[in-house]
Amino acid sequence: MPDLNLTDSYDYHLPEGLVASDPTDARSDSGLLEVHPDGRLIHRRFHELPELLESGDLLVRNVARVVPARLEGRKVGTRGRVELLVLEPVEGDWETPGPTLFYALYRASKPLRAGSAIEVGTAPEVMEVVEVPNGGRALLSTRTDRSLLAMLERCGQVPLPPYIVKRRQTLQVPVSKEVDRNRYQTVYARQPGAVAAPTAGLHFTPELFETLERRGVETVDLCLDVGVGTFRPIEVERLDLHQLHRERYHIDQTAADRINAARREGRRIVAVGTTALRSLEDQAVRGSEVRAGRFETELFIRPGVPVRWVGALVTNFHLPRSSLLTLVCAFAGYERVMAAYREAIERRYRFYSYGDAMFLRNQRC
Numbered sequence: 001m002p003d004l005n006l007t008d009s010y011d012y013h014l015p016e017g018l019v020a021s022d023p024t025d026a027r028s029d030s031g032l033l034e035v036h037p038d039g040r041l042i043h044r045r046f047h048e049l050p051e052l053l054e055s056g057d058l059l060v061r062n063v064a065r066v067v068p069a070r071l072e073g074r075k076v077g078t079r080g081r082v083e084l085l086v087l088e089p090v091e092g093d094w095e096t097p098g099p100t101l102f103y104a105l106y107r108a109s110k111p112l113r114a115g116s117a118i119e120v121g122t123a124p125e126v127m128e129v130v131e132v133p134n135g136g137r138a139l140l141s142t143r144t145d146r147s148l149l150a151m152l153e154r155c156g157q158v159p160l161p162p163y164i165v166k167r168r169q170t171l172q173v174p175v176s177k178e179v180d181r182n183r184y185q186t187v188y189a190r191q192p193g194a195v196a197a198p199t200a201g202l203h204f205t206p207e208l209f210e211t212l213e214r215r216g217v218e219t220v221d222l223c224l225d226v227g228v229g230t231f232r233p234i235e236v237e238r239l240d241l242h243q244l245h246r247e248r249y250h251i252d253q254t255a256a257d258r259i260n261a262a263r264r265e266g267r268r269i270v271a272v273g274t275t276a277l278r279s280l281e282d283q284a285v286r287g288s289e290v291r292a293g294r295f296e297t298e299l300f301i302r303p304g305v306p307v308r309w310v311g312a313l314v315t316n317f318h319l320p321r322s323s324l325l326t327l328v329c330a331f332a333g334y335e336r337v338m339a340a341y342r343e344a345i346e347r348r349y350r351f352y353s354y355g356d357a358m359f360l361r362n363q364r365c
Contacts, residue, residue, distance in 0.1 A: 001335070007234045007242075007321055011320045014351055018351050019351055020353070024354075028046045028047040030355070031357070032356065034359045039335075046203040050212050053312075057217045058217075058219075060259065061221055061273075062226075062279070067195065070086075071085075071104075071120045075108070077116075080108060082106055086195070089102045093148075095192065097145055101140070102140055102141075103138070104137070104140055112129045113129065125142070160180060183354075184202070186201035186202055194227075195226065198224070198226055200314045201272050223251075224275040224276070224279050229244075244300040246298045247275075248296050249278075250293070250295075271312070273313075274318075277327070278299055282297040283309075284308040301327040307330060314358070328358075331360060336363070
């Protein structure tokens, strides 16, 4: 057994051809690798998921909606090119009409300066640079009667993960932006604010939820705004030296009551994705019951950190040396997970955001 506190223990080689650059024709036709606690691996299709769930299970999903947060623009006056990735509004919100302050990451040939202006879109929207607090990050303000979200819907692009962009460039295969606007979004996405999709949910369809309901599986929603930090690998040698990025999440009173009831009744909680699991386990750290409200979490789940409340997990295959991979190893056991990854590579499963999925059970249960 390797030292599970070393980042190198979560590295693996993935042939570039296994990175999924585009979605399957039908969402639920994706592969589904079932990982048993005894180490058995069963190869399925995602539409078989209902066979793995039981009447009384509580399926918890993340209803965060990906916003088209990538903007390409030019500086007013110099016409220098600027690329922006909108992170979050800091005064106002995504949907209220009128000027909005927001943070964005930026790339430009020369640093942005406070007081300068940027225009984006073919019928240009203009925004002002208010402050540049540190390299690569800026505070900006829109100059429009539209909401920030409406401006992004009009001028922005889906902020695809860099490995999808790289793969498409390598293949030289153009893909319609409308495909990504539809498929890099769950069918149940509701609350805008994410800059990356909760990708385990991309495989679900309305028909699949109808099947689950007929089987007696209950579904409940929370919202965690998936941030850009989800793409960042762990760059330190030891996990105990890594500071995980902070993410915000919201649980309403109805969801809190239903999750607490399931736990009291001994019913299994099934998380759709690492974001739903992280939100629930952050609540477990805070107390004995789920509380309604808005929270921020920096919880870093890795081997040695127990997963207390979630009994089963649906998740995609994750980047090497990532906090998402350490979470899955903590949940289902390091050797089982890494053996499953080796099998998935040998069987040529599709990896990452547009890739296939896994179904795992908590090693503690």
